[in-house]
Amino acid sequence: MRCALRAAALAACVIASLACSNDPYPSADANAHVLYMPYPEAPKTLDPQVAYSVYDHEVLSNVYETPLEYHYLKRPYELIPGLVTAVPEPRALGDGRVVYTFKLRRGVRFASDPCFALGGAGRTQRELVASDLVFALQRIADPKVGSPVLVTFSKIVGLAEFGKRLATLREDDPAFAALRIDEQYRRAGPIEGLNWKVTDDLKVTDVLDVTLDAPYPQILYWFAMPFTAPVPWEAVAWYDGEEGRDGFAEHAVGTGPFRIARYQKRSRIVLERNPDWYGAVHPEWRAPAATYPSEGEAGDAGRGLLAPAAVGRALPFVDRVEMRFEKEAIPVFTKFLQGYYDRSRIPKESFDKAASGGVLSPAMAALGMRLERTVTLGTYYIGFNMVDPVVGNAAGERSRKLRQAMSLAIDADEFLRVFLNGRGIPANSPLPPGLFGYEEDYRNPFRSVDLERARSLLAAAGYANGVDPGTGRALRLSFDTGDTSVQARLRYQFLVESWRRLGLDVEIAATSYNQFQDKVRRGAHQLYFWGWVADYPDPENFLFLLWGPMGQTRGGGPNSSNFADPRYDALFDAMKNRGNDAERLATIRAMRALLEIERPWIELFHPEDYALTQGWLHNAKATGLTVPIWKYYDVDAAMRAERRVAWNQPVRWPAFAIAGLGVVLLVPGVATYLRERH
Amino acid sequence: MLGYLLRRTAWGAATVLGVLLFLFALFFLYATPQDVARRALGEKAPPEAIAQWLVNHGYDKPAVWNPADPLDTRLAEHLRRMLLFDFGRSDADDVPIAQRLRDGVGPSLSVTLPLFTLGLPLALSLALLVAFFRETYIDRVGVVLCVLAMSVSVLVYILGGQYLLGKLLRWFPISGFDPAPSVLLRFVALPVLVGLLAGVGANVRFYRAVFLEESGRDYVRTARAKGAGDARVMARHVLPNALIPVLTNVVVEIPFLFTGSILLESFFGIPGLGSITVDAIQSNDFATLRVMVYLGALLFIAGQVLTDVAYTLVDPRVRLG
Numbered sequence: 001m002r003c004a005l006r007a008a009a010l011a012a013c014v015i016a017s018l019a020c021s022n023d024p025y026p027s028a029d030a031n032a033h034v035l036y037m038p039y040p041e042a043p044k045t046l047d048p049q050v051a052y053s054v055y056d057h058e059v060l061s062n063v064y065e066t067p068l069e070y071h072y073l074k075r076p077y078e079l080i081p082g083l084v085t086a087v088p089e090p091r092a093l094g095d096g097r098v099v100y101t102f103k104l105r106r107g108v109r110f111a112s113d114p115c116f117a118l119g120g121a122g123r124t125q126r127e128l129v130a131s132d133l134v135f136a137l138q139r140i141a142d143p144k145v146g147s148p149v150l151v152t153f154s155k156i157v158g159l160a161e162f163g164k165r166l167a168t169l170r171e172d173d174p175a176f177a178a179l180r181i182d183e184q185y186r187r188a189g190p191i192e193g194l195n196w197k198v199t200d201d202l203k204v205t206d207v208l209d210v211t212l213d214a215p216y217p218q219i220l221y222w223f224a225m226p227f228t229a230p231v232p233w234e235a236v237a238w239y240d241g242e243e244g245r246d247g248f249a250e251h252a253v254g255t256g257p258f259r260i261a262r263y264q265k266r267s268r269i270v271l272e273r274n275p276d277w278y279g280a281v282h283p284e285w286r287a288p289a290a291t292y293p294s295e296g297e298a299g300d301a302g303r304g305l306l307a308p309a310a311v312g313r314a315l316p317f318v319d320r321v322e323m324r325f326e327k328e329a330i331p332v333f334t335k336f337l338q339g340y341y342d343r344s345r346i347p348k349e350s351f352d353k354a355a356s357g358g359v360l361s362p363a364m365a366a367l368g369m370r371l372e373r374t375v376t377l378g379t380y381y382i383g384f385n386m387v388d389p390v391v392g393n394a395a396g397e398r399s400r401k402l403r404q405a406m407s408l409a410i411d412a413d414e415f416l417r418v419f420l421n422g423r424g425i426p427a428n429s430p431l432p433p434g435l436f437g438y439e440e441d442y443r444n445p446f447r448s449v450d451l452e453r454a455r456s457l458l459a460a461a462g463y464a465n466g467v468d469p470g471t472g473r474a475l476r477l478s479f480d481t482g483d484t485s486v487q488a489r490l491r492y493q494f495l496v497e498s499w500r501r502l503g504l505d506v507e508i509a510a511t512s513y514n515q516f517q518d519k520v521r522r523g524a525h526q527l528y529f530w531g532w533v534a535d536y537p538d539p540e541n542f543l544f545l546l547w548g549p550m551g552q553t554r555g556g557g558p559n560s561s562n563f564a565d566p567r568y569d570a571l572f573d574a575m576k577n578r579g580n581d582a583e584r585l586a587t588i589r590a591m592r593a594l595l596e597i598e599r600p601w602i603e604l605f606h607p608e609d610y611a612l613t614q615g616w617l618h619n620a621k622a623t624g625l626t627v628p629i630w631k632y633y634d635v636d637a638a639m640r641a642e643r644r645v646a647w648n649q650p651v652r653w654p655a656f657a658i659a660g661l662g663v664v665l666l667v668p669g670v671a672t673y674l675r676e677r678h
Numbered sequence: 679m680l681g682y683l684l685r686r687t688a689w690g691a692a693t694v695l696g697v698l699l700f701l702f703a704l705f706f707l708y709a710t711p712q713d714v715a716r717r718a719l720g721e722k723a724p725p726e727a728i729a730q731w732l733v734n735h736g737y738d739k740p741a742v743w744n745p746a747d748p749l750d751t752r753l754a755e756h757l758r759r760m761l762l763f764d765f766g767r768s769d770a771d772d773v774p775i776a777q778r779l780r781d782g783v784g785p786s787l788s789v790t791l792p793l794f795t796l797g798l799p800l801a802l803s804l805a806l807l808v809a810f811f812r813e814t815y816i817d818r819v820g821v822v823l824c825v826l827a828m829s830v831s832v833l834v835y836i837l838g839g840q841y842l843l844g845k846l847l848r849w850f851p852i853s854g855f856d857p858a859p860s861v862l863l864r865f866v867a868l869p870v871l872v873g874l875l876a877g878v879g880a881n882v883r884f885y886r887a888v889f890l891e892e893s894g895r896d897y898v899r900t901a902r903a904k905g906a907g908d909a910r911v912m913a914r915h916v917l918p919n920a921l922i923p924v925l926t927n928v929v930v931e932i933p934f935l936f937t938g939s940i941l942l943e944s945f946f947g948i949p950g951l952g953s954i955t956v957d958a959i960q961s962n963d964f965a966t967l968r969v970m971v972y973l974g975a976l977l978f979i980a981g982q983v984l985t986d987v988a989y990t991l992v993d994p995r996v997r998l999g
Contacts, residue, residue, distance in 0.1 A: 020867075022844060024851040026860050044718065044771040052720045146730045148723040241767075241774060249772050264781065266949035266957070267855050324854060326947060331853040334845050514713045521725075556725055651847040669816040677908075 022648055024340055025322070030641045033319045035617075035633055036342050038326040038335075042265040045249040048229040049139040049147045054626075057226055061628040062271060062321070063111075064229035064254035067102050067133065068220060069289045070537075070627050073296025073305055075434055077537035077625060079220060080288040083108060083128065083230065083255065090217065097157065098215050102223075104130055104206040105287070108278045111259040115238035125276065128255055130196040130206035132230035137194060137210075138185050139236070140227060143167045149227050155212045155219065157193030165189060182233040215577045221536030225626055229254060257290075257316045257631040271321040271630070279631075283314035290315050292619070292632060300621070309634075310619055316631035317619070339644040342617045342635060346610050351421045355610055358422060368615025368643075374622035375425060375433050375608050377534035379542060382410070382495065382602040383561040385525045387553060391477065392562075401461035402475075403599035407446040408454035409498045412605050419491050423610055427603035429592045430532075430542045434624065436580045437539040437588035444596055447603060454502055466503020474505035480525040481508060482516030492529065520560045523553030530560060531607075537625060539588055540576045546600055547572045563600035616640040679990070679997075683983070690979040697975040702756050705964045711737035714769045717962040735769065760972050770963035778954060778966065779973075785855055786938030786950030788866055793873040794935055798928060801878050805885030806912055812890060820882070827879025832872075836945045839872040853947040869946045873939065884927065888920045895919075921992050929985040933977035937970075 025036075043056040048064045051057060069082040079087050088100040108128040110116070116123045137156065140147040141163035147153075154160040166188045170177040176184065193211035212219060222228060232253055241247035252260050257277045262270035274280070279290025292310045300306055310317070326332045329347035333354075336344035346354045354361055360371035384403055386392040391399050412426035428444035431437050458466060468475040477499075481492055489510060496506045506527065511519070519525050534541050544550055548564035550557030568591060575587040595601065613620050616636040623629060715731040716723065723731075732738045736755060744751045759766055765775035808820035844852030850868040892898065893916050901915045938952035947953075951970070958966040989996045 020849050021864055022848045022851045024854045024856070024861070024865070026856075026858055028860075042771075052723070143730055144734065146719075146727060146734055148719055148727045150726065151724055241772075247772060247774075264949065266778075266781070266953070267785070267947070325949070326853070327944070328853075328947075331840070331947065334840075334852050335854075338848070340851075512713065514710070514716055517716070648848050650849050654847060655849075665819065666816065669811055669814055672814070673811070 020650060022338060022650070023644070024324070024335065029322075030644075031637050033317075033635065033637050035318045035321045035630060035635060036340060037321060037323045037630075038332045038341050038344065039269070039323050040327060040329070040332075042325060043269075046252045046260075046263075047145070047249045048226040048231060048254075049136060049145055050249070051226055052148050057626040059260075059269060059271070059323070060226045060229070060252065060254075061256075061626050062258045062630050063252045063256045063260060064226055064231075065256045065289070065628070066224050066226060066229050067104075068224040070224055070623070070625060071288075071293060072623075072627065072629070072632050073293050073300050073621060075297040076436055077434070079224060082224070082289045083133075087220065090215065092215070093211070096214055098212045100210045100212075100219070102130075102133070102208045102210065104128065104133065104208065105278065105285075106206070107282060108255050109276045109281075110232050110253055110255055111274045111276055113235065113253045115234040115253060116232070118234040118238055126232060126234070128230055130208045132232055133208055133228070134191075134194050134196055135182070135185065135233050135236075136228055136231050138162060138191065139231065141166070141191075142185075144170075147227065149222070152219075152222060153227075155214065155216050156191065157211045157213050158191045159193060162188060162191045181237050185233075217577055217579070218536060218538050218540055221538060225535070256628065258321065261320070265325065267325050269323040269325075271323070273316060273319050279315055286312075290631075296621075303621075305619060305621055307618065310632075317634035318630070321630050336612060336614075337647075339614065339640060339647050342614050342633075342640075343620065344612045346612060348421070354612065355421075358610075360612075364612070367647075370613045370615070372611045372613060372620065372622050373608055374611075374624060375606050377432050377434055377537060377624040378531060378607055379427055379430050379432050380529070380531035380604045380607065381427070381430070382604060383528050383530060384600055385520075385523060385528070385553075385560075385562055386564065386600055387523055387562045388526050390475075391526055393564075398461045400598065401457045402463065403602075404446050404597075405454040405457040405461065405502060406499055406504070407599050407602045408448075408450045408457070409502050410447075410495060410602055410604070411449045411498065412447070415491070415494060416605055418494065419487075420605075420607070423608045424605040425608060427605050429595065429603060430545065430601065431539055431588070431592075432534070432542070432606040435534070435537055435539050435542070437585060437592075442592070444603070446596060446599060451501060458502055458504075463504075466505070474503055477504060477506045477526055478509050479506050479527045479529070480516055480519055481510045481529050482513035484510045484512065495529075520552060521556070523562065525560075528560070532558075534624065543572055543575065543588070543591060546595065561600040563598070565594065565598060568594050568598075614640070616643070682986075686983050686986070690983070693979060694972075694975055697972060698757060698760055701968050701971055702753055705968055706741055706752050706756065709964065711735070711964075714962045714964055718770055735767075756968075760968070765969045766965060768958075768963050769965040770958070770961045775966055775969050779951065779969075782938070782949060782951040782954050783936055784857065784950075785948050786936060786943065786952060788857070788862065789869050789873070789942060789946075789948060789950065790935040790938055792866065792870045793877075793939075794931065796870065797874055797877055797881070800874060801881035801885055802917075802924070804878065804882045805889055806917065808882065809886050809889035809893065809916075810908065810912055812893075821886070824879040824883045824886075827875065828883065829879075830876075832876045832941055833945075835872045835876045836941065839868055839875075840945070843868055843871070853945065855946070855948045865946075865948075869939075869942045869948065873942055881927070885920070885924060888923045889916055892916045892920045922989065925988050925992060926985060929988045930978075930981040932984065933981045937974065937977060 039055060039058065041055045043051070043059050044053060045051050045056055046060060048060055051060055066082050067084045068079045068087060071078040071080050081087055083105055085103045085105055088102055091099045091101070093099060110126055110128060112124040114124065116126050119126060137153065137159065139145045140150055140153045141159045143163055143166070150160065150163070166184065169188060176187065194208065196208040197206065235251070235253035236248050239246050239248040239251040250263065255277070257274055257279055258271035259274040260269065261272040262268060278285070279287060292313050292315060294306070294311045296305055329345060330349065332341060332344050333347050333350055335341050354364060355371055358373065360369065384391045389395065391402060393399070416422050416424045416426065425433070426447070428442055428447050433440065458464065462469060463475050466474050479492060479496060481488065489508065492508045492510070496508060499506045520528065532542065532545055545558055546561060546563045546568065547559060548569045550559035551562045551564055552558060552560045553562050571587050571591045575584055575591065578584040609622060611622055616639040618634040618636070619632050711732055712728065715728045719727055719731055739750060739752050739755065742751055742753050767774055768778065804820070808817045811817050840852040843849045850864055855865050856862060898911060898915055901911050936951065938950035940952040940955055942948065943950045943952035944956045954966060955970045957963070958970060
């Protein structure tokens with residue numbers, strides 16, 4: 001009995017000592033060259049032609065590579081060659097068509113994977129060829145893949161038709177549908193706008209000509225998004241989710257600097273250095289996407305982003321990226337403070353403690369932590385439905401004055417302060433900073449609060465003191481939103497109260513996001529709150545949101561205000577395909593001036609991202625676009641290990657105190673019992 | 679016994695069918711698949727992509743009645759899948775739900791199993807202890823502590839545990855999970871401790887009441903008259919006889935060990951079956967949610983039958999028939 005007790009006590013001690021540490025990682029990794037990153041949402045898919053969320057792209061962009069990439073440090077964003085040798089220039093064909101020639105690097109290999117055995121027994125690897133890029137574009141057209149960007153890529157001559165042919169063939173002939181995917185694509189016939197040459201000659205690069213039916217310079221940006229990442233057909237054919245194999249959405253086979261070592265997306269994702277990456281195999285190429293840049297934007301040197309230790313070195317710097325799924329913000333922040341994450345967002349609850357007024361708290365700065373602030377390439381706005389009889393075009397000058405007055409009542413600074421801890425900058429036009437055409441000193445005269453002017457505009461519109469002469473009561477408007485949460489309601493209430501000061505009676509109609517979108521599609525909305533985050537860094541990506549032909553109610557496009565002004569549309573046409581020159585800037589200014597008066601939107605704010613980084617994390621620069629950032633990151637593992645130990649000494653005395661208390665409580669009782677028994 | 683089991687199973691089948699029809703009404707007729715599609719594809723997805731998603735996921739079929747092919751409806755598909763345990767793929771990310779269940783059982787069990795195997799003996803022994811010292815200050819302090827413990831919400835234990843033991847005292851990681859043996863224990867320790875604390879109060883009080891009632895019975899007096907000591911009376915006579923009410927409490931829980939604890943798993947970031955349910959709710963993943971509700975109903979019925987069978991094993995007087 002006594003022996004058993006002793007064994008139990010010993011076991012308890014062993015278990016306690018094993019369990020008693022707050023280090024969430026195996027101790028063997030303490031000095032490893034590893035990056036520790038939390039992720040708040042599991043990727044939905046690893047299929048590059050389908051993935052469209054930040055969280056998907058965070059993983060994907062490091063595993064797959066695209067023909068083009070963005071320069072890591074330069075702002076405004078600049079394209080650099082990724083899998084190609086040079087950023088292609090457009091070549092006009094005379095009939096309105098435009099050709100881009102992509103020259104693929106030779107010697108780029110896919111990460112080794114068993115799927116390549118489909119191309120020849122025993123094979124585990126293959127070189128990238130132009131047809132892999134074509135395969136990716138074909139997948140965008142394939143209805144079964146369900147890519148969300150088919151509309152954009154349909155500008156490639158014959159791409160949409162390819163998808164239709166494929167669908168018909170599959171429907172008509174079950175035997176066709178059962179064929180291997182590459183065979184299906186081959187039999188569905190060529191895409192007119194994609195012409196390529198594959199050669200076995202190692203000195204000749206693979207060339208792919210992409211023909212568009214009309215000029216669209218922005219297409220190059222799309223070739224920097226994972227949608228155009230070359231995909232081996234073997235991987236799509238092999239990873240079909242049958243017979244115990246993963247689905248392709250869960251298994252990535254790319255050419256990128258990292259490959260996926262573990263993919264348990266509901267708890268962790270581990271990326272490891274891809275030994276076959278061309279940057280690792282051929283550092284002598286000094287390829288722009290495989291070398292740390294030597295120049296950046298002003299101030300980068302001061303932020304340590306151009307350190308001599310990094311500049312010009314072959315990427316990547318870290319051996320592994322350990323990603324941990326963390327749904328809640330507070331545990332991430334706590335673990336960051338304990339040194340277990342290299343980077344963290346700031347939870348709302350801890351904002352004042354960590355970064356009050358946009359400056360890192362002295363206590364955290366003393367620990368070597370840094371605060372990074374970046375304005376996201378996004379704009380949040382209140383829109384008017386321009387086909388609405390009251391606030392829209394039909395009411396002519398009257399509604400214009402009403403919109404102007406309502407715009408003058410909204411205080412974006414106050415909104416940001418109250419609801420976003422000041423994280424954001426007030427918007428004066430649809431264009432966020434970081435884009436060509438954004439001018440810091442531009443002030444929209446209708447975007448500063450001026451209630452006097454607003455009231456006189458209202459009176460001129462025939463709504464003196466906000467009263468609708470038709471009913472004799474306050475003018476009633478409806479404000480449609482797609483968020484029914486309490487926090488959102490408070491935000492909308494703030495806006496409604498602002499308009500109430502003008503005497504207007506705006507009613508919030510909060511529905512589910514889907515119902516809201518449906519309402520907007522049907523044109524059954526009046527005022528609404530929405531935002532847009534850039535796909536690519538071109539002013540066209542924002543200004544097209546107000547382009548007439550994009551009208552949502554009529555044409556199903558993203559112009560949910562249904563703003564249609566021939567002057568604006570003409571300017572847009574002149575602006576969209578131009579390079580960033582003085583004339584383009586002048587056109588953008590003219591468009592801005594038009595929006596200033598017409599007010600289809602009340603531009604509210606451009607959100608700002610606050611991120612905390614540890615002192616041992618180097619070369620971390622925030623980006624608002626899909627950029628494969630981790631190959632640029634570096635860590636000082638020794639410093640991290642040392643600080644983790646210093647920051648995480650367990651406090652043991654309460655354990656003894658609790659045990660002591662238990663003894664104190666029990667002993668007299670037992671003693672009494674024993675005494676009575678005797 | 680066999681007749682009883684058959685009858686019980688028939689009732690269970692009827693209940694399951696009801697649950698399935700209810701799920702169908704809720705997830706196919708009330709909530710529209712468009713909601714799910716939009717969540718899965720993201721805000722910027724054009725209407726064409728949404729329509730394609732609906733086709734790819736079979737949501738374009740008629741709901742209940744298809745004159746061309748009566749079996750090609752969403753209702754028929756739903757019943758077929760559930761009854762054959764062919765759960766299909768998640769609406770949110772197309773992962774096979776069966777695979778997700780397999781992946782989730784391990785993490786769930788790694789918390790529920792220690793919680794169950796430690797919790798039951800702990801509650802029983804504490805209950806025996808306070809019952810043994812009945813009417814003394816140990817009993818009274820024990821009962822007060824139990825009432826206190828059971829009055830506090832589980833959330834307070836979770837957040838308090840994370841703050842106190844994770845953040846201030848730095849004994850355990852405040853959340854997370856890793857199946858690697860070298861670190862598994864430290865991830866599991868805090869949720870198990872919190873689970874024990876949260877559950878022990880109510881159980882000790884209940885078991886104490888049972889023990890006290892038993893210890894007033896005639897056979898206990900007889901045992902004492904024969905000269906059995908207090909400890910022996912408690913362990914050999916009172917405990918076995920008090921097991922029936924204990925069993926009602928315990929056996930029902932066994933099937934649910936597999937599905938994990940929703941609260942513990944979501945707060946501690948344990949990728950088990952409990953947090954799958956929460957994730958499915960948050961991401962409009964109705965396909966997974968349907969499966970979880972269905973499995974929950976099946977397990978509940980299984981628990982009930984198991985309890986009845988366990989009665990006959992513990993108490994020879996009980997006959998099922």
